[in-house]
Amino acid sequence: MKLSDLNMREVTRGLKFPEGPIAMPDGSVLVVEIEGARLIRVAPDGGRQVVAELGGGPNGAAIGPDGACYVCNNGGFNWVHAEDGHARPHGRWDHYVTGSIQHVDLASGAVSVLYDRCGDVPLKGPNDIVFDGLGGFYFTDHGKSWDRLMDRGALYYAMADGSAITEVAFPLITPNGCGLSPDGRTLYASETETGRLWAWPIAAPGRLEKLDWPSPAGGRFLGGPQGYQRFDSLAVEANGNICVASLVHGGISVFAPEGGLVAFYEAPEGYCTNIAFGGPELRTAFITLSGYGRLVAVDWPRPGLRLAHLNR
Secondary structure: OEHHHHOOEEEEOOOOOEEEEEEOOOOOEEEEEOOOOEEEEEOOOOOEEEEEEOOOOEEEEEEOOOOOEEEEEOOOEEEEEOOOOOEEEEEEOOOOOOOEEEEEOOOOOOEEEEEOEEOOEEOOOEEEEEEOOOOEEEEEEOOOEEOOEEOOEEEEEEEOOOOOEEEEEEEEOOEEEEEEOOOOOEEEEEEOOOOEEEEEEEEEOOEEOOOOOOOOOOOEEEEOOOOOEEEEEEEEEOOOOEEEEEEEOOEEEEEOOOOOEEEEEEOOOOEEEEEEEEOHHHOEEEEEEHHHOEEEEEEOOOOEOOOOOOOO
């Protein structure tokens, strides 16, 4: 099935590689622009307002317990532009310094850095974020690739007030999307270059139960791509299914929480990067088609999961 079969409509276009959609209670959608280095509010009629200038490469985003927007900033990419307007990230930004977790006041647009390291380890390329409703959040660090080198990635848990951060899973190969099960007891993460989806039981906030070798980071394997796909960010349905956006063969792969592919919805381009649920009964999926700078909405077959601090 294709996304176009789900009453796909364009919300807006002309964004500079949008990601991290957040469906807000007022009907607007927040997105970051990785290339534009901004946080944007998109109105239901497609109008756009710049909320904050973020710098670097803002990637994933989520609303925290204080109502602020928390942004995973990957530190920036270089870019390749095609004649037809398609954009894609390429390597580490020439002016890259580090990655960070940023705190954005939505009323004033004020931006501060909450974390840029875990102990002595700098954050390399934070990518996606999910709050647990208990004062903290999990996030992936995708790492950076440049020249002949590629960082090994990790999963972290941090407190929203900036008081503590800890590494919870390592090593991962380009971890990207992350999400929580409806009961909050399982953490999911996808890997881009391997096209793998992993799950970990949560023993306590910031502490995961792990499998032994040969699992590289203790996760349980849930599924992989159909053909050549690079997994991007993800969202969870109310019934527990995990919806993973994919690159190359763009679309949304839906996996069961016990493992196995449930469905695949093909996108009209190869950079289908993210999905978020909103609208009445959370039956609208907002999807970023980043290569051509589009935010689209579709009527999703099943309701999405209500997120902590949002859609209450």
